Amino acid sequence: MTERQPYRVVSRHPGFELRRYPAHLVAEVQVQASFTRAPLEAFRPLAAYIGGANRVRHPIGAGPATPDATGTTKIPMTAPVVQEEGERPGAYLVQFVMPAGSTAATLPEPVDARVRIREIPAQLAAAMRFSGRWTEKAFGQRATALGRSVTAAGLQPTGAIRYARFDPPWKPWFLRRNEVVLPVVE
Template sequence: MSHNSNSDIDIPLSEKVKALPGFFGIHLEEQAPYDILKSDGGIEIRCYRPQTQARVSVHGEYKEAQKEAFNLLAGYIFGDNQIKDKIPMTTPVLMEQKIEHRKEPTKDWIMSFILPQNYLISTAPTPTDKRITLHELPVHLVASISYPGINNEEKVEEYTGILKKWLKKRPWYIPMSAFQTAQFDGPLTIPFFRKNEIHIEVKHLH
């Protein structure tokens, strides 16, 4: 996944090489593995395997928060950790808006990097920046919808609405999380080739 990066981030040569095919939406990075349980047009119910995620919470408007969170997490995987280890980039990058107890959105956001499958909390490097935390997720179901092109707040709202309506007609899928954006490409990828998704964790009532 190719992104504009902070000048303070030492991006490994391997990641720079990966960025070249990224112009055309070709993904060389490891992707979080899953099995498709149901497919309905652009909407899928997926079963994701266990994951270890690096997460950071930031405050601000969507674009500024997205850039700040990405740079913090990119710094972590590119060596800003206690053992200076470089962790391969994976896709997608997940981002969600925090919801308070009153169920209203805030200007607080959580971004997550999914670490490669061979990393557990016990084996992943400890972040130097205390704002970054590591989390392990068990096997989980996700409802997703895919769409191409430039991702912005309007598109996120549009496709989140479509996924909400789809789930509302299928009450046997119970939402278990906030809606997340899942991005596979950076801003240098040609818009036609960009891949975006909206995710929400669900529970299936049998």
């Protein structure tokens, strides 16, 4: 079973849950592509990284996984795969959440220069869960609704909206777990 990113539900509001996420690491790639193409273009380098396209930077047995004879490590897949808008128009960051307990010192170094390891600080965030297709329209409608619900609850957004996909592409669209997540001020 795929490990899911941990969080604690703080409260429930009309249209969303307020969650506390612990600090965690992500492997991310920035791509210049449409909303729909971005995860497809970022998937290959991210999958290669967790599949062993990396260099171990810690002694054997000191990290979340043991290196093989080539000095690389396979990292377990986790959920969700996260997408957020990048710094430039038309750019997106696509992120694989690293397994709980991973640290910058124990994760292997990516071989591909496009893959970056980054720490996301602990945060309070509003999240709206839904099932359905991975379209810009579906995520956009939920993002707009979440923003309105957050404002109506008297909370102030503090970061970029994140689009989270929890399931593989072969899972029927009506059974997929998707979320829009919006960091808010403490």
